[in-house]
Amino acid sequence: MLNQYPAWKYLLVIVVLATGMLYAFPNVYGKDPALIISPVRANQMTSKELAVIKGVLKKENIQYSSIDRIRAKLLIRFPDTENQLKATDQLGKLLEGRFIVAQNLAPATPDWLRAINGRPMSLGLDLQGGIHFLMEVDMDAAIKKEKQRFVGEIKTTLRDKTIRHAGVRLEKEIMIRFRSTKERARALEYLSSKIRELQYTELDKGGDPYLMAELKDQSKIDVRKAALTQNITTLRNRVNELGVAEPVIQQNGDHRIIVQLPGVQNPDRAKDILGATATLEVHLVDERNPSVRDFVNKGRAPPGTRIYYKRDGTPVLLRKEVVLTGESITHASSGFDSRSNEPSVTINLDSRGGNRFDNFTKDHVKDSLAVVYIEIKVKTHKVNGKMVKVRKKIEEVINVATIQERLGRRFQITGMDSPNEARNLAILLRAGALAAPIEIIEERTVGPSLGKDNIKQGFNSVIIGFVLVLLFMAVYYKLFGMIANLALFFNLVIVVALLSVIQATLTMPGIAGIVLTVGMAVDANVLIFERIREEIRLGNSPQASIHAGYEKAFATIADANITTLIAAIVLFSFGSGPIKGFAVTLSLGILTSMFTAIMGTRAAINLIYGAKKVKKLSI
Numbered sequence: 001m002l003n004q005y006p007a008w009k010y011l012l013v014i015v016v017l018a019t020g021m022l023y024a025f026p027n028v029y030g031k032d033p034a035l036i037i038s039p040v041r042a043n044q045m046t047s048k049e050l051a052v053i054k055g056v057l058k059k060e061n062i063q064y065s066s067i068d069r070i071r072a073k074l075l076i077r078f079p080d081t082e083n084q085l086k087a088t089d090q091l092g093k094l095l096e097g098r099f100i101v102a103q104n105l106a107p108a109t110p111d112w113l114r115a116i117n118g119r120p121m122s123l124g125l126d127l128q129g130g131i132h133f134l135m136e137v138d139m140d141a142a143i144k145k146e147k148q149r150f151v152g153e154i155k156t157t158l159r160d161k162t163i164r165h166a167g168v169r170l171e172k173e174i175m176i177r178f179r180s181t182k183e184r185a186r187a188l189e190y191l192s193s194k195i196r197e198l199q200y201t202e203l204d205k206g207g208d209p210y211l212m213a214e215l216k217d218q219s220k221i222d223v224r225k226a227a228l229t230q231n232i233t234t235l236r237n238r239v240n241e242l243g244v245a246e247p248v249i250q251q252n253g254d255h256r257i258i259v260q261l262p263g264v265q266n267p268d269r270a271k272d273i274l275g276a277t278a279t280l281e282v283h284l285v286d287e288r289n290p291s292v293r294d295f296v297n298k299g300r301a302p303p304g305t306r307i308y309y310k311r312d313g314t315p316v317l318l319r320k321e322v323v324l325t326g327e328s329i330t331h332a333s334s335g336f337d338s339r340s341n342e343p344s345v346t347i348n349l350d351s352r353g354g355n356r357f358d359n360f361t362k363d364h365v366k367d368s369l370a371v372v373y374i375e376i377k378v379k380t381h382k383v384n385g386k387m388v389k390v391r392k393k394i395e396e397v398i399n400v401a402t403i404q405e406r407l408g409r410r411f412q413i414t415g416m417d418s419p420n421e422a423r424n425l426a427i428l429l430r431a432g433a434l435a436a437p438i439e440i441i442e443e444r445t446v447g448p449s450l451g452k453d454n455i456k457q458g459f460n461s462v463i464i465g466f467v468l469v470l471l472f473m474a475v476y477y478k479l480f481g482m483i484a485n486l487a488l489f490f491n492l493v494i495v496v497a498l499l500s501v502i503q504a505t506l507t508m509p510g511i512a513g514i515v516l517t518v519g520m521a522v523d524a525n526v527l528i529f530e531r532i533r534e535e536i537r538l539g540n541s542p543q544a545s546i547h548a549g550y551e552k553a554f555a556t557i558a559d560a561n562i563t564t565l566i567a568a569i570v571l572f573s574f575g576s577g578p579i580k581g582f583a584v585t586l587s588l589g590i591l592t593s594m595f596t597a598i599m600g601t602r603a604a605i606n607l608i609y610g611a612k613k614v615k616k617l618s619i
Contacts, residue, residue: 003546003610005603013603016595020494023501026109026120032065033084034106035091037074037099045074045099056094062087077106121499124507124581125248125446127455130262133274134442137255142227142436143220147174150198153351154213157194163187166208174198174213184209224254227436232257235274248505257438280326283318285368285400292317308372310397318370318397323360328353334422337412343422345413354409361407371399371413458511465515466492469522477529479618483604484525487596491521494592495585509582517589520564524597528553529619542617546609550602557598565590
């Protein structure tokens with residue numbers, strides 16, 4: 001009996017190993033300290049601005065390795081972190097408000113590897129330093145805000161139907177007082193059909209008939225989900241201003257958010273921006289005074305108006321009266337206008353805002369409306385040795401559009417230059433402000449030097465575990481042990497390649513998963529080799545023993561690995577952050593070790609022993 005693989009199996013093993021080595025190779029080159037400069041708006045960086053940046057770097061004697069354009073962004077590489085930090089300070093001041101200057105570690109991968117999408121692994125916060133926040137969303141405030149919105153909607157709904165009431169107020173629940181049970185009965189019938197998110201209960205209080213309205217359980221769930229989703233979107237927008245290249249913003253449970261900012265070392269600045277408040281206002285454009293520049297030069301606007309500025313710096317004269325605020329917007333989505341096929345944003349208003357907007361626009365068809373984005377930022381500055389918080393109010397016109405027809409609760413804004421601008425506007429309208437207050441309940445800062453130490457310790461742990469296993473296998477199983485060691489090496493290579501290809505973030509727990517994988521990978525070979533030795537002791541021939549060893553050990557190996565894989569999947573499903581990182585590396589390691597320990601070693605043993613008659617095995 002001979003042990004030989006068909007040619008396609010040898011070819012499969014060679015292709016997998018070669019591909020693994022190729023895609024693990026980018027990690028050898030490491031990463032360069034770099035800055036990514038990206039525009040705040042849709043504008044591109046001009047050649048003039050690029051020349052100014054180069055001039056500043058030369059003037060301040062800041063050394064850089066290269067400057068490359070990547071679509072609308074600029075990537076500047078530096079030989080060390082000292083030059084990177086100096087450039088951050090100088091360019092941050094020069095480009096503030098127009099461009100975001102983000103510190104980053106840019107892969108030093110050669111062009112030929114980048115051409116086939118070869119990239120090094122992403123490193124987690126604990127390996128490259130940065131700030132970790134765990135934020136809790138005040139869900140009670142979100143539900144209270146929703147109830148307050150329904151107070152206004154109930155008043156409007158009852159007024160439209162001319163149902164008389166003696167007051168609507170928010171206590172623990174919404175209380176509607178009536179002067180007669182007949183009016184209450186009419187209100188109950190009408191409100192039940194119009195506002196179905198509420199559950200209504202009749203009760204008498206102080207001799208007066210009342211209707212108590214409370215949010216249904218499903219409505220409360222929907223409010224909580226919407227608040228969490230909107231806060232995540234808002235935080236993601238704000239993190240962009242911190243200049244973080246690869247932030248992590250994710251849901252944690254049903255009321256918490258994790259924010260990780262790699263490379264950021266100033267928690268006060270991060271908290272200032274993440275906690276900023278924002279809102280929207282809609283004003284009528286004052287078209288009675290067409291020459292806005294004259295008023296800008298004079299430094300004052302006509303009575304009842306005010307000068308605002310668009311994002312490109314163009315002045316716009318708006319009336320002071322606020323037509324609509326962001327409080328009334330319930331949803332916004334981008335798309336295309338069905339008539340002109342231009343990029344557009346569809347906006348939904350609540351009942352109160354819809355009625356007000358309807359009454360206003362019927363008298364202002366063909367007039368222009370401007371959407372003003374207002375944000376209040378709190379920045380911490382050092383004044384006389386003390387940290388002082390300074391509030392800064394930013395107001396900018398993000399869109400001017402003409403009213404084409406009478407508008408109600410749902411209408412479109414057109415006039416955007418591109419679908420991308422429409423999408424950005426929809427995000428601003430949807431998530432300009434936090435849906436509910438957030439509180440930072442946990443804060444950790446990891447220094448870059450600690451990150452380097454973690455990488456060194458993690459790398460050492462893998463090497464030490466790997467070397468000890470190699471020595472044991474080589475001494476105990478001789479040639480077969482050396483083949484297992486070779487498979488173990490390729491197993492690590494393939495795991496690193498997979499982590500690089502899928503761009504999974506490697507953390508310290510992830511490194512622990514790799515160390516565990518080393519042990520589990522060799523465990524399969526131990527089972528196989530012990531089975532082969534047992535077959536030899538029973539008097540079977542070497543070739544028969546090899547065949548029986550792999551055949552009989554497979555079921556045990558598969559059972560052990562599948563149960564561990566199930567545990568890893570459960571950890572990934574219900575865990576968070578570091579737990580997920582451990583689960584990912586463990587899962588990948590299990591799958592690759594099954595391939596290398598069974599198919600890889602069998603291919604090598606078949607090549608050495610399979611085609612000839614042998615009397616003794618080196619095992």
